Amino acid sequence: MTGEAAVLTGFLAAAIRISTPLLLAATGEMLNERAGVINLGVEGAMLAGALASAVGAAAGGAWAGALLAVLAGVAVAGVFAAVAIGARADQIISGTAITLGSVGLTGAIYRMAFGAGGPGLSLPTFAAVPIPVISAIPVLGPSLFNQPALTYVAWLLVPLAWWFLFRSWWGLALRATGESSEAARASGVPVRRVQVMATLAGGALAGLAGATLVLAQVGTFAEKMTAGRGFIAIAIVVLGRWHPVGILLAALLFGAANALQFAFQAMGLSVPYQLFLVMPYALALLALAGAVGKAQAPAGLGK
Amino acid sequence: MTATTLRPFVTALAALAAGFGVLAIGLAVSGYDPVLALGALGRGAFGSWYTFGSATLVRAIPLILLGLGVALAFRAGALNIGAEGQFYAGAIAATWVGIHVTAWPSGLAIGAVWSAATLAGVLWIALPVLLRVRFGVMEVISTLLFNFVADAAVSYAVTGPLQEAKRVYPQSDPIADSARLPLLPGSRLHGGILLAVVLAVVLWLLFTRTRWGFRLKAVGLSPRAAAVSGRIPVKRVLAGALLWSGALAGLGGGVEISGVTYTLFQNLSPGYGFTAIAVALLARLHPLGIIVTGVLFGALEAGAQGMQREAGVPAVAVQVAEATIILAVLLAEVLGRRAAERAVAAEDAA
Numbered sequence: 335m336t337g338e339a340a341v342l343t344g345f346l347a348a349a350i351r352i353s354t355p356l357l358l359a360a361t362g363e364m365l366n367e368r369a370g371v372i373n374l375g376v377e378g379a380m381l382a383g384a385l386a387s388a389v390g391a392a393a394g395g396a397w398a399g400a401l402l403a404v405l406a407g408v409a410v411a412g413v414f415a416a417v418a419i420g421a422r423a424d425q426i427i428s429g430t431a432i433t434l435g436s437v438g439l440t441g442a443i444y445r446m447a448f449g450a451g452g453p454g455l456s457l458p459t460f461a462a463v464p465i466p467v468i469s470a471i472p473v474l475g476p477s478l479f480n481q482p483a484l485t486y487v488a489w490l491l492v493p494l495a496w497w498f499l500f501r502s503w504w505g506l507a508l509r510a511t512g513e514s515s516e517a518a519r520a521s522g523v524p525v526r527r528v529q530v531m532a533t534l535a536g537g538a539l540a541g542l543a544g545a546t547l548v549l550a551q552v553g554t555f556a557e558k559m560t561a562g563r564g565f566i567a568i569a570i571v572v573l574g575r576w577h578p579v580g581i582l583l584a585a586l587l588f589g590a591a592n593a594l595q596f597a598f599q600a601m602g603l604s605v606p607y608q609l610f611l612v613m614p615y616a617l618a619l620l621a622l623a624g625a626v627g628k629a630q631a632p633a634g635l636g637k
Numbered sequence: 638m639t640a641t642t643l644r645p646f647v648t649a650l651a652a653l654a655a656g657f658g659v660l661a662i663g664l665a666v667s668g669y670d671p672v673l674a675l676g677a678l679g680r681g682a683f684g685s686w687y688t689f690g691s692a693t694l695v696r697a698i699p700l701i702l703l704g705l706g707v708a709l710a711f712r713a714g715a716l717n718i719g720a721e722g723q724f725y726a727g728a729i730a731a732t733w734v735g736i737h738v739t740a741w742p743s744g745l746a747i748g749a750v751w752s753a754a755t756l757a758g759v760l761w762i763a764l765p766v767l768l769r770v771r772f773g774v775m776e777v778i779s780t781l782l783f784n785f786v787a788d789a790a791v792s793y794a795v796t797g798p799l800q801e802a803k804r805v806y807p808q809s810d811p812i813a814d815s816a817r818l819p820l821l822p823g824s825r826l827h828g829g830i831l832l833a834v835v836l837a838v839v840l841w842l843l844f845t846r847t848r849w850g851f852r853l854k855a856v857g858l859s860p861r862a863a864a865v866s867g868r869i870p871v872k873r874v875l876a877g878a879l880l881w882s883g884a885l886a887g888l889g890g891g892v893e894i895s896g897v898t899y900t901l902f903q904n905l906s907p908g909y910g911f912t913a914i915a916v917a918l919l920a921r922l923h924p925l926g927i928i929v930t931g932v933l934f935g936a937l938e939a940g941a942q943g944m945q946r947e948a949g950v951p952a953v954a955v956q957v958a959e960a961t962i963i964l965a966v967l968l969a970e971v972l973g974r975r976a977a978e979r980a981v982a983a984e985d986a987a
Binding site: 374413417421422423424426427428430431432434435436437438439441442443445446557561562565566568569606608611612615616618619622623 | 784786793908954
């Protein structure tokens with residue numbers, strides 16, 4: 335392989351690896367937003383998933399970690415659902431509070447379980463699984479088809495979410511709920527149940543996103559390690575226009591922008607590294623400015 | 638006093654009880670002695686005049702200033718979740734100015750530091766305001782994202798242009814003596830407490846006695862009704878509320894630099910910008926109430942340090958209590974609204 339091809343392969347592989355947790359979290363958030371629920375607790379659910387995956391993986395291997403992460407994400411989303419859907423409290427503020435609480439809870443549990451110094455945990459992680467034959471395609475093969483299992487899970491969720499939203503009765507009920515809960519209720523849709531289920535599903539995917547971050551990307555847990563990825567996922571939902579395929583493309587864009595960082599560093603560009611740290615947030619703001627207005631949010635979002 | 642005037646106090650007490658209840662249960666579940674831990678928390682906050690003044694009140698100052706900022710925006714229905722970032726923007730500007738005013742008389746130096754911090758807070762929220770007014774981007778998300786940008790900006794400042802002359806640690810040189818606030822003798826309590834109280838009173842007067850305060854409230858209650866009335870420029874009121882909110886949070890950063898740390902470093906704030914949301918909500922956005930809730934949460938933050946020292950409980954655990962308090966306040970509001978609806982329905986039926 336020539337040097338340039340190797341750089342390109344590395345770049346693509348990194349872009350996809352980085353985009354995977356964003357894709358998972360954004361797909362989940364899309365489900366509850368399509369049902370009219372905006373959940374700012376997605377950051378908290380992701381963080382809880384990250385810690386749970388570390389605990390689970392340390393005890394029973396990578397898949398146990400992923401499972402525990404899903405449960406943790408559902409638990410966090412469950413608290414949000416009880417307050418914001420069950421009691422109909424303000425969604426924005428309760429979501430913010432849930433994230434705040436999750437930061438505290440994960441930080442406290444982490445320090446109690448692993449000590450304040452927080453030495454890097456060594457966890458069993460998800461190794462890359464090459465898909466036979468197609469992983470041998472030059473450049474694309476090793477970058478796209480030699481990824482950890484959770485990446486394939488995330489990609490398979492895209493057509494699945496599309497089919498669910500646009501081809502199944504429950505998907506129709508979910509979209510109807512998000513557009514007009516009164517009309518949906520009048521036609522027999524159990525509106526609150528749909529919203530709760532969508533929110534729990536969103537939490538499950540956010541938890542899995544946290545697990546991906548720990549078990550397929552970073553390899554360890556650190557306090558506040560999600561660093562706003564949950565909020566970026568919300569921006570990705572807007573940029574992807576609440577559509578599974580749009581969200582896949584938007585997540586890839588963010589992954590690519592992040593992966594550029596490594597490419598630039600490899601080139602030895604002398605700019606402050608904080609500039610790269612800021613890039614995803616700046617990109618999210620740009621995306622929001624450009625996408626809002628053109629994209630149509632579910633009419634009942636946040637109500 | 639009637640039942641209606643008492644309700645906010647009962648709600649606040651119930652929310653506090655819920656917060657501490659959850660914290661106590663969490664401590665018990667994790668194998669700590671909740672009585673010992675909460676006792677340490679109490680001693681860390683109120684154990685002596687020194688701890689109350691130097692730990693609790695010192696933390697209450699930024700919480701009151703940021704709480705006022707959050708409340709100002711929330712009153713207009715604009716959710717500024719970026720007080721943390723605006724605080725840091727203010728802290729950066731305050732440090733930069735504070736280092737350069739060595740030769741100035743103290744009053745002028747402090748004035749310059751505070752002005753710079755306030756302006757930085759305004760500038761830090763200006764882009765989210767523009768995005769909201771021009772493009773309809775939710776200020777919740779944009780102000781949140783700017784918090785992370787502020788983190789990176791501080792990191793850049795203390796390893797780059799504002800790093801100490803020795804270039805050893807990622808922190809700034811201390812600001813000039815002239816820019817430091819006077820301390821209450823024998824304590825670490827600084828003059829910023831007066832500023833916080835005065836600003837709370839001023840905001841209370843503005844909220845209740847001026848057309849501006851009325852407009853804020855009208856836009857907050859129903860932007861559509863305010864727009865339909867034709868007499869309230871909704872976008873301008875919203876933008877103004879957010880900009881002033883940023884100003885207060887930025888000033889909070891400046892006061893912290895000029896009164897407490899004198900230097901800039903990362904993690905200067907233990908999450909004051911987020912705790913300020915709880916401060917504002919528990920006080921029901923009432924400026925005078927924010928003085929009280931600011932001291933309460935200052936006590937919680939100070940007590941958390943005591944709890945960590947004495948009982949070995951990680952200080953971040955109190956954020957769980959804070960989150961519970963916010964949720965409890967929201968739930969109480971829902972219950973209150975339902976009770977009011979039921980009362981109206983009962984009247985209609987009669």
